[in-house]
Amino acid sequence: MLELIVISTLNGVLFGMLLFLMASGLTVIFSMLGVLNFAHASFYMLGAFFGFQVSRWFGFWPALLIAPLLAGALGAGVERFGLRRVHRNGHVAELLFTFGLAFVIEELVQIIWGKSPVDFRIPALLDFPAFTIFSTNYPAYKMFMLLVSIAIFVGLLLVLKKTRIGLIVQAALTHPHMVGHLGHNVGRIFMLVFGVGTALAAVAGVIAGPALVTQSNMAGLLGPILFVVVVVGGLGSLPGAFVASLLIGLVQTFAVSMNGSLSGAFGPLSPAYASSWLADIWGVTIAQVAPIVPYVLLVLILIFRPMGLLGTRDT
Amino acid sequence: MSELTASAAPPLPATAEKLKFYGLWVIAGLVLLLLPKIFSSGGSLTTFSLIGISIIFSLSYNILLGQTGMLSFGHAVYYGLGGFLVIHAINIIGANKLAIPLPIVPLIGGLAGLFFAVLLGWVSTQRSGTAFAMISLGVAELIASSALILRTFFGGEAGVSANRTKLLKLFGWNFGPQIQIYYLVAAWTLIAVIAMYALTRTPLGRMCNAVRDNPERVQFVGYNPHVVRYLAFCFSGFFAGVAGGLAAINFEIANSAYLGAEQSGTVLFATYIGGVGFFIGPIVGAIFVTLLSLGLSDLTQVWQLYFGLIFIAVVLFAPGGITGLLMMHRPLLRAGALARVLPSYLIALLPTLAMIAGLVLSIETTVHYTVNPGDDSHIKAFGVNFDAASPYIWAMAAILLIGGFLLARKTWGWVALAWDSASSAAREKGIAP
Numbered sequence: 001m002l003e004l005i006v007i008s009t010l011n012g013v014l015f016g017m018l019l020f021l022m023a024s025g026l027t028v029i030f031s032m033l034g035v036l037n038f039a040h041a042s043f044y045m046l047g048a049f050f051g052f053q054v055s056r057w058f059g060f061w062p063a064l065l066i067a068p069l070l071a072g073a074l075g076a077g078v079e080r081f082g083l084r085r086v087h088r089n090g091h092v093a094e095l096l097f098t099f100g101l102a103f104v105i106e107e108l109v110q111i112i113w114g115k116s117p118v119d120f121r122i123p124a125l126l127d128f129p130a131f132t133i134f135s136t137n138y139p140a141y142k143m144f145m146l147l148v149s150i151a152i153f154v155g156l157l158l159v160l161k162k163t164r165i166g167l168i169v170q171a172a173l174t175h176p177h178m179v180g181h182l183g184h185n186v187g188r189i190f191m192l193v194f195g196v197g198t199a200l201a202a203v204a205g206v207i208a209g210p211a212l213v214t215q216s217n218m219a220g221l222l223g224p225i226l227f228v229v230v231v232v233g234g235l236g237s238l239p240g241a242f243v244a245s246l247l248i249g250l251v252q253t254f255a256v257s258m259n260g261s262l263s264g265a266f267g268p269l270s271p272a273y274a275s276s277w278l279a280d281i282w283g284v285t286i287a288q289v290a291p292i293v294p295y296v297l298l299v300l301i302l303i304f305r306p307m308g309l310l311g312t313r314d315t
Numbered sequence: 316m317s318e319l320t321a322s323a324a325p326p327l328p329a330t331a332e333k334l335k336f337y338g339l340w341v342i343a344g345l346v347l348l349l350l351p352k353i354f355s356s357g358g359s360l361t362t363f364s365l366i367g368i369s370i371i372f373s374l375s376y377n378i379l380l381g382q383t384g385m386l387s388f389g390h391a392v393y394y395g396l397g398g399f400l401v402i403h404a405i406n407i408i409g410a411n412k413l414a415i416p417l418p419i420v421p422l423i424g425g426l427a428g429l430f431f432a433v434l435l436g437w438v439s440t441q442r443s444g445t446a447f448a449m450i451s452l453g454v455a456e457l458i459a460s461s462a463l464i465l466r467t468f469f470g471g472e473a474g475v476s477a478n479r480t481k482l483l484k485l486f487g488w489n490f491g492p493q494i495q496i497y498y499l500v501a502a503w504t505l506i507a508v509i510a511m512y513a514l515t516r517t518p519l520g521r522m523c524n525a526v527r528d529n530p531e532r533v534q535f536v537g538y539n540p541h542v543v544r545y546l547a548f549c550f551s552g553f554f555a556g557v558a559g560g561l562a563a564i565n566f567e568i569a570n571s572a573y574l575g576a577e578q579s580g581t582v583l584f585a586t587y588i589g590g591v592g593f594f595i596g597p598i599v600g601a602i603f604v605t606l607l608s609l610g611l612s613d614l615t616q617v618w619q620l621y622f623g624l625i626f627i628a629v630v631l632f633a634p635g636g637i638t639g640l641l642m643m644h645r646p647l648l649r650a651g652a653l654a655r656v657l658p659s660y661l662i663a664l665l666p667t668l669a670m671i672a673g674l675v676l677s678i679e680t681t682v683h684y685t686v687n688p689g690d691d692s693h694i695k696a697f698g699v700n701f702d703a704a705s706p707y708i709w710a711m712a713a714i715l716l717i718g719g720f721l722l723a724r725k726t727w728g729w730v731a732l733a734w735d736s737a738s739s740a741a742r743e744k745g746i747a748p
Contacts, residue, residue: 089634096630099583104620224452227449295453302438
C-alpha cells in the first residue's frame, strides 16, 4: 500500500508538472491575448514529433533544444500571420481559428508520420533505474522529466518575477490595455509570449514523447484535459493552473492505479440485474473510470465554484 | 399607449410580402417533394437524407452559436443521445408491438436531447464565451468517455442496431426502401426548419440575440442572461436530438462516434462555413459540407486536410461564411454597382486558383512520398493524372504556389479598391452597405 502511494505520488507529480508546462503557456496566452489556444496541445504533439525526427538525425540532446525552438517559431508565425488577422473578428473567430489549426496539424502529422506510434526511444544515457523503492525500479528518465519540468518552472518564476519582460507580462495578465497605453509594443510582446508558450508545450512534448506514446492522436487525448486544468484552476490564473495541474495529475494517477469497484466493495450484484445497465456501473473499476475523473471534477467545480479554484476574472 | 406600440412595433407586412414569405415555404416543400423524381438513384437519395439530417443539426447548432453567441464544442452529445434513445425505442416498440409508427419516433430523440439539455444545460450555461466553450468540451468528453463504460446501454465500440421495418405500418409504408426514409427525413426537416425559424421570431429568440450582443444590458432590462441562454440551450438540444434520431433511423445503428468530438467538429464546420449571421447560413453550410465530404473523399486520400484548410480560410477571410459573402453584395446589386467589382473578381480569381492548384499539387506530391512511399509515382488526384516523382511537377507546384500567392496578393488589393468605389457609389444612392 505504501509502495503504491509513494510511486503514484511521484508519477502524479510528474504528470502534473508536465500538465503545468503546457497549462502555464496556455494561461499566459489566454490572459494576454484573450484567446484560449485550442491548438496548444497540438504544439505539444509537434514538439514530440519534431523531437523524434531531430533525435533521429542528431540525437536526443540537440532535439531537446531544436524541437521546442522550431515549434516556438511556428507558434510565433501562427500568432503573427493568423491570429493577428482574425483578432478584429472577435474572440469566437480566434478560438475557431485555433480549432481549425488543431484539426489541420493533426491531419498533417498523420500525413507525414502516419497514424501508428513512432519509435521514439529514451536516450541510452538515461536508460537505467534511478533508485529502487520497495522492490520497484523507478526509471531515471522519469526523474529527468521531473527535473526538467521543475527547472523550467523555477526559470519561468524567475523570469516573471525578476525581469523587465516578466513585469510587463504580469501587468498584461491583469491590465492588458494599460500595458498598451504605456507604450509597449504589444504586438511584439504577444508574438513573443505566444512563441514562448508554444515552445514550452513543445518541451513537454519532447520529454514526454519517449516515456508516453508518440502518436498522432496524442493532442486529441491530452487537449481536453489541458482545458479542464485551466478551467478548474481559474481562467487566467497562473497559481490556479499550477494547483489544478498537480491536482489532476495526482487524482488521475491514483485513480489509474486503483482496482476497486462497487462489486469488490459490496459483493457481486444479484443475478437478476446481471444484464442491466446497473451491472456496468457495479462492475467498473476505479482504474476504468480514471479517464472521466477530470471531467467529473470540472463539472463539480463549475457547480460549486464557477470561477475556478483561484480564478478572479469572469471569462 | 397605442401610439407608443404603433411606433415601436414594425408595420404589419403587406399582402405581397406575406405571399412572398409563405410562397417561399411552399416552394421549399415542393422542391423536397419533387427532388427524388429528378434524382432517383439510391446514392442521391441517401445523400439527400444525410443533407436533411445535417440541416436540422446545423440549424440547432446555430441557435447556440449564431443566435445566442455560445460556441459549443460538444453539441454532438445531444445528437448522439437522441440517436441512442431512438434505437432503443425502436427495439422496445418492435419487441412489444406498441402502436407507435416510425414517423413520430424522431420525436423521442428530440425529447431525449431536450431531457439531457435540461439536465446538463444549467451548469453549462452559467457562463458564456470561452468558459462555455471549454465547459461544453469537458461535458462532451465526460459523456463520450462514459459511453464506453456503460456498455449495455451504448453497446461499446460496436454500437446498438435496430430494425426500423418492424414497426407499425402506416399507409402500407414499412420504411424499408430509402425513398420512404427520404420522405420521412424531408418532412421532419421542413417541420424543424419552420419551427426553428419561428423560434427566431419569438420574444425569446429576440432576447437570445440581445444576450449575444450585450448581456449586461439584458440584465438591466430585467432578464437573467443565464436563463435565456439555458432556454436556448434546451431548444437547441431538442432539435439536435431530432437530427440524431433521424440519423439513427437512417443508418439503423447508433454507436459512440455519434457522440464524439468529430461529430461536434463537423457540425461546427458546417454551421460556420455556411455562415452564422443569417438563418439560411447553416442550411447552405450543411448542404455544402455534406456534398464536400462525400465528394472530396472520392477525389483525394487526405480530404480531411482540405476540409480543415477550407475552414481556416473561411475563418480568416470570410468570417460571415458563404451566406455572409453573398449577402455583402446585396446593397451593391440594389445600387447597380455590382458591375464595378466583377471585373476585379475575375482578375483576382486567376492567380488565386493558380495558388490553390499549386498548394493541392504540393500536398498530393508530399502525400505520395509520406503515406504511400512504395507505390507507383504516377498518381491521380482530383481526376488529374501526374507523375509525383518528376522534378517538372515539383517546379510547377512551386511556381504556381509562390507566383500565385504574390500575384493574388496584388490583385486582391485591386478588388479592395474596386469594392470601396462601388460601395461609396451605393452609399451615394442612399443604400447603406
